[in-house]
Amino acid sequence: MESFNKFTGTEGYIASSELQSAVNVAVALERPLLIKGEPGTGKTLLAHHIAKALGQKLVIWNVKSTTKAREGLYTYDTVARLNDARFGDGDVRDISRYIKFGPLGRAFAAEEPVVLLIDEVDKADVEFPNDLLHELDEMSFEVLETGEEVAAKKRPVTIITSNSEKELPDAFLRRCVFHYIDFPDEHQMKQIVEVHHPGLDRVLMERSITLFYQLREVPGMRKRPSTSELVDWIRVLLASGVSLPPEASVTPESVPFLGALVKLREDIDTIDRHSKPTRWR
Amino acid sequence: MFLDFFYALKRNEVPVSLTEWMTLMDAMKQGLHGDSLDGFYDLARMVVVKDVAKFDGFDLAFAETFKGMVPAGATAEELLDWLEDSIENLHLTEEEMEHLKRLTPEELMAAFEEILKKQKERHNGGSHWIGTGGTSPYGKGGSHPTGISLGEHGRGTAMMKAMGRGYKGFRSDRTLDVRQMTVALKKLRALRREGEEVLDLDETIDKTCRDAGEISLVFGRERENQVRLILAMDTGGSMEPFRRLVEQLFSAASAINHFKEFKPFYFHNCVYENLYTDVGEYKYEKVDDLIRQSSGEHYRLVMVGDAAMAPFELMIPNGYLERKRTSNTKGIDRLRMLAKRFPKRVWLNPMDEREWRYNTTVEQIAEIFPMFPLTLAGLDAAIKELR
Numbered sequence: 001m002e003s004f005n006k007f008t009g010t011e012g013y014i015a016s017s018e019l020q021s022a023v024n025v026a027v028a029l030e031r032p033l034l035i036k037g038e039p040g041t042g043k044t045l046l047a048h049h050i051a052k053a054l055g056q057k058l059v060i061w062n063v064k065s066t067t068k069a070r071e072g073l074y075t076y077d078t079v080a081r082l083n084d085a086r087f088g089d090g091d092v093r094d095i096s097r098y099i100k101f102g103p104l105g106r107a108f109a110a111e112e113p114v115v116l117l118i119d120e121v122d123k124a125d126v127e128f129p130n131d132l133l134h135e136l137d138e139m140s141f142e143v144l145e146t147g148e149e150v151a152a153k154k155r156p157v158t159i160i161t162s163n164s165e166k167e168l169p170d171a172f173l174r175r176c177v178f179h180y181i182d183f184p185d186e187h188q189m190k191q192i193v194e195v196h197h198p199g200l201d202r203v204l205m206e207r208s209i210t211l212f213y214q215l216r217e218v219p220g221m222r223k224r225p226s227t228s229e230l231v232d233w234i235r236v237l238l239a240s241g242v243s244l245p246p247e248a249s250v251t252p253e254s255v256p257f258l259g260a261l262v263k264l265r266e267d268i269d270t271i272d273r274h275s276k277p278t279r280w281r
Numbered sequence: 282m283f284l285d286f287f288y289a290l291k292r293n294e295v296p297v298s299l300t301e302w303m304t305l306m307d308a309m310k311q312g313l314h315g316d317s318l319d320g321f322y323d324l325a326r327m328v329v330v331k332d333v334a335k336f337d338g339f340d341l342a343f344a345e346t347f348k349g350m351v352p353a354g355a356t357a358e359e360l361l362d363w364l365e366d367s368i369e370n371l372h373l374t375e376e377e378m379e380h381l382k383r384l385t386p387e388e389l390m391a392a393f394e395e396i397l398k399k400q401k402e403r404h405n406g407g408s409h410w411i412g413t414g415g416t417s418p419y420g421k422g423g424s425h426p427t428g429i430s431l432g433e434h435g436r437g438t439a440m441m442k443a444m445g446r447g448y449k450g451f452r453s454d455r456t457l458d459v460r461q462m463t464v465a466l467k468k469l470r471a472l473r474r475e476g477e478e479v480l481d482l483d484e485t486i487d488k489t490c491r492d493a494g495e496i497s498l499v500f501g502r503e504r505e506n507q508v509r510l511i512l513a514m515d516t517g518g519s520m521e522p523f524r525r526l527v528e529q530l531f532s533a534a535s536a537i538n539h540f541k542e543f544k545p546f547y548f549h550n551c552v553y554e555n556l557y558t559d560v561g562e563y564k565y566e567k568v569d570d571l572i573r574q575s576s577g578e579h580y581r582l583v584m585v586g587d588a589a590m591a592p593f594e595l596m597i598p599n600g601y602l603e604r605k606r607t608s609n610t611k612g613i614d615r616l617r618m619l620a621k622r623f624p625k626r627v628w629l630n631p632m633d634e635r636e637w638r639y640n641t642t643v644e645q646i647a648e649i650f651p652m653f654p655l656t657l658a659g660l661d662a663a664i665k666e667l668r
Contacts, residue, residue: 018323018327021313021315021320021323021324021327022323022327024313025308025313025324025327025328028308028311028313029304029307029308029311029313029328031304034331036333065538078480078482079480079498082485082486082489082496083496085494085496086494086495086496126460126463126464126467126537167460168460169460170296170298173331174298174300174301174331175300176331177327177328178327178328178330178331178332179327180333180336
């Protein structure tokens with residue numbers, strides 16, 4: 001139990017109590033923690049701060065649409081070996097010189113326990129998570145070319161993020177601890193903004209957050225502004241020195257630097273349409 | 282009690298596997314639930330439920346199972362009625378907090394039963410009775426540190442019941458999920474070496490050996506899928522019950538990024554002069570244009586619809602008044618034109634196969650398009666037909 005409750009958030013990251021216990025349960029059970037949630041709720045950032053809180057190194061694997069499971073383990077640079085064989089550079093009989101570990105391989109081989117982040121696992125092919133089942137279960141793999149077994153001395157704390165672009169296979173889900181990051185409410189949002197802009201003027205804080213949530217409430221938005229966009233927007237407001245009116249209505253004209261919050265042309269149109277009916281007299 | 286919870290989850294269609302259940306038991310042994318009902322709620326949910334859509338079902342099962350702890354005298358509704366009132370903010374002293382913290386969940390529960398037996402009427406702001414805004418650990422909106430929230434679970438229950446009813450209708454024919462569709466659609470491919478240049482390792486080694494160790498790199502091309510998929514979906518009207526299923530097929534097909542070309546279209550009832558690219562804004566492409574442009578052996582046409590309509594909508598000119606039409610071609614003739622152009626074609630019908638024969642138009646269309654039910658087996662068979 002003394003190892004439990006290790007993670008309570010950090011100075012730079014506000015974690016809800018559910019999220020904290022999800023992290024701690026995943027650590028205690030030695031299971032991967034699967035994190036889902038709206039874009040901009042700090043899924044990726046979480047891993048950075050877990051690493052910081054636990055005082056461990058972070059190994060990141062950014063998954064792309066072309067990523068193959070094998071690349072996470074290791075790659076075998078055959079061309080370099082062929083080249084060395086021809087031009088006699090070094091000992092070509094030693095295959096291990098041409099094996100390069102991927103992020104998963106590095107995390108397993110590390111002397112110290114690490115935090116492993118597999119970011120946006122849903123980007124890759126549908127079969128990708130299945131190909132990793134064994135490796136994530138056993139936290140070990142074999143380098144086929146050398147017969148070397150790479151096993152984690154201490155199981156890495158594994159954080160997996162997903163944007164739900166594709167559904168993940170059941171077998172994969174069964175092995176994970178799952179947490180859905182809810183969009184922060186106004187109270188939490190104030191804490192988050194405070195972390196990013198310490199000592200922010202109370203009035204600006206109140207008004208910007210009120211306006212932000214009003215914007216999010218506009219029906220029919222394709223992409224609602226997220227936390228990171230709010231933080232950026234406040235930075236722009238601070239830099240420009242523009243003050244927000246006390247009772248701002250949400251129209252494209254009344255919100256300064258709307259472009260920092262709303263990125264799609266059609267969403268700006270939606271806001272415009274939405275603001276119209278309140279104007280007729 | 283825990284086994285009850287397991288079956289309550291199953292009943293509420295939360296998919297729990299034994300692996301997950303054992304993990305939960307293991308976690309409980311390690312004391313990860315922090316010896317509290319709240320902690321157990323969090324722990325059980327994160328280990329057992331892997332889909333936000335199932336959170337409600339979990340809430341329902343949780344309420345169902347642990348409702349047994351509340352004596353039979355009071356129903357959930359009665360409790361809720363008591364609790365529905367506005368909540369006053371309470372400021373507890375340090376001492377009071379300390380006292381409340383000392384109670385274990387078991388003691389809380391036992392005390393809870395006692396109080397319930399005594400309680401005869403609504404009570405607000407006290408420190409002993411169940412009500413709103415009290416310091417009593419029972420009830421809604423109280424400030425007890427290990428208190429039990431009654432209101433939320435109650436509401437979750439009602440919400441889930443409402444939702445459950447809404448989905449029941451097409452639960453039985455929803456045999457496919459997006460993932461299964463994606464896996465099935467992936468089988469639709471005609472690979473050809475046309476992609477990026479990559480090193481062909483086997484050939485390189487072979488050639489290098491033949492050249493007595495003189496390195497000769499051999500490059501080949503990556504294999505690339507040649508299939509161009511045209512997916513046309515019937516929307517609205519009698520297709521409304523299958524909306525979710527069809528949307529899933531659509532998202533599966535558009536998400537896999539697997540085809541050389543992917544063109545989704547919508548139609549209503551039957552294909553007439555135009556195929557729509559956007560239902561709401563009436564953007565369309567003329568069927569004639571599509572037929573003209575889609576030449577080549579790699580095109581595959583997949584129609585999705587119930588093929589059920591009034592016979593005149595299929596069989597006579599002007600049978601269906603489409604906007605902006607300029608010709609009188611019968612629906613069935615349009616289908617024949619498409620059939621002629623696309624030798625590799627299928628029609629996926631979301632309707633139960635046993636009901637097909639009650640619609641004459643289904644049979645007529647099935648003569649032109651090989652028709653398959655929109656189930657996993659049907660989709661697999663359709664993909665075979667398309668290959």
